[in-house]
Amino acid sequence: MIEIEGLTKIYENGVEAVRGIDLTVEPGEVFGLLGPNGAGKSTTIGMLTTTVIPTSGTARVAGHDVVREPLAARARSSVVFQESVVDASLTGRRNLELHARLWGAAGGRVDESAAMLGVADLLDRAVTTYSGGQRRRLEIARALVSNPDVLFLDEPTVGLDPRIRHELLDVIDGLQSDGRMTVLLTTHYLDEAERLCDRIAIMHLGAIVALGTPEELRAELGAEIVEIRVERDAERALARLREHGVAGDEAYVVGSTLTMPHPHGGTTATIAAVDALELGALEVGARRPNLDDVYLRLTGGRLADAA
Numbered sequence: 001m002i003e004i005e006g007l008t009k010i011y012e013n014g015v016e017a018v019r020g021i022d023l024t025v026e027p028g029e030v031f032g033l034l035g036p037n038g039a040g041k042s043t044t045i046g047m048l049t050t051t052v053i054p055t056s057g058t059a060r061v062a063g064h065d066v067v068r069e070p071l072a073a074r075a076r077s078s079v080v081f082q083e084s085v086v087d088a089s090l091t092g093r094r095n096l097e098l099h100a101r102l103w104g105a106a107g108g109r110v111d112e113s114a115a116m117l118g119v120a121d122l123l124d125r126a127v128t129t130y131s132g133g134q135r136r137r138l139e140i141a142r143a144l145v146s147n148p149d150v151l152f153l154d155e156p157t158v159g160l161d162p163r164i165r166h167e168l169l170d171v172i173d174g175l176q177s178d179g180r181m182t183v184l185l186t187t188h189y190l191d192e193a194e195r196l197c198d199r200i201a202i203m204h205l206g207a208i209v210a211l212g213t214p215e216e217l218r219a220e221l222g223a224e225i226v227e228i229r230v231e232r233d234a235e236r237a238l239a240r241l242r243e244h245g246v247a248g249d250e251a252y253v254v255g256s257t258l259t260m261p262h263p264h265g266g267t268t269a270t271i272a273a274v275d276a277l278e279l280g281a282l283e284v285g286a287r288r289p290n291l292d293d294v295y296l297r298l299t300g301g302r303l304a305d306a307a
């Protein structure tokens with residue numbers, strides 16, 4: 001449903017926002033694009049939704065090339081941008097109607113989409129009177145009125161309180177329950193990605209640095225990780241652990257936390273070795289790796305290396 005080959009964007013100011021990414025998203029898949037600020041996620045969505053012109057490479061949405069057939073590609077997809085695009089001076093209903101008319105969709109979809117997102121009761125109020133969460137729901141409803149095959153969501157839950165965020169996650173999950181729509185979303189919330197996404201790509205500095213199901217990505221760190229928090233200079237603690245053969249090349253530091261995936265000789269022996277070195281650790285523990293660990297190893301660790 002989405003086919004990307006060697007897709008690259010270099011902005012006029014010389015920033016290489018996306019550096020030759022390859023990606024295929026299957027019909028009905030919910031795909032998550034994760035990465036730190038500036039990784040190139042919004043630029044990628046911009047190219048897939050024809051608002052950003054690629055520098056090189058190709059992308060097809062529902063079989064339509066985004067550069068050669070932009071209207072056809074846009075007609076099969078919908079996007080909720082990171083920034084709000086609804087006209088706040090109009091009512092919710094007017095916003096949905098305008099969008100439906102623009103994309104030649106039947107008016108009936110307006111009420112249906114609004115009901116699906118739980119904003120039916122608000123439709124006749126000006127959007128200026130909506131709360132942040134209500135506006136976000138309206139934006140998703142707006143994206144759905146054209147009955148898209150592919151839905152792009154750029155940080156759909158940013159700035160929402162935890163309760164509204166979880167409600168919205170249920171809604172997004174529900175949208176996809178019939179398996180008909182393909183969804184590509186970006187997020188900084190890894191729990192969200194884990195809950196919603198069939199597969200995930202982690203982007204860093206314009207490149208895809210990891211790709212797989214959440215389980216596959218977690219498995220790269222082994223069954224357990226050992227984590228140490230030190231008062232200061234985690235890099236120095238890591239150097240000592242490496243000198244003594246306790247930590248391997250895979251160990252990494254983010255801030256004051258030192259993480260050892262696949263601990264040599266097992267978790268218990270590693271913790272004992274850490275204690276014996278008297279690193280002045282504030283905390284030493286072992287736990288199952290989660291998606292945060294995968295993300296931090298690939299982005300936080302490398303960010304620190306680059307600094």
Ligand SMILES: Nc1ncnc2c1ncn2[C@@H]1O[C@H](COP(=O)(O)OP(=O)(O)OP(=O)(O)O)[C@@H](O)[C@H]1O
Pocket residue numbers: 011012013015016017035036037038039040041042043044082
């Ligand atoms: N219109 C533009 N002109 C020039 N540079 C841009 C433009 N838009 C984005 N960039 C740059 O391209 C890089 C990627 O930006 P992008 O918005 O795609 O990142 P992102 O992954 O969506 O980040 P965030 O998580 O903060 O939303 C950044 O370095 C950004 O400053």
Ligand SMILES: [Mg+2]
Pocket residue numbers: 041042043082154
């Ligand atoms: Mg962005």
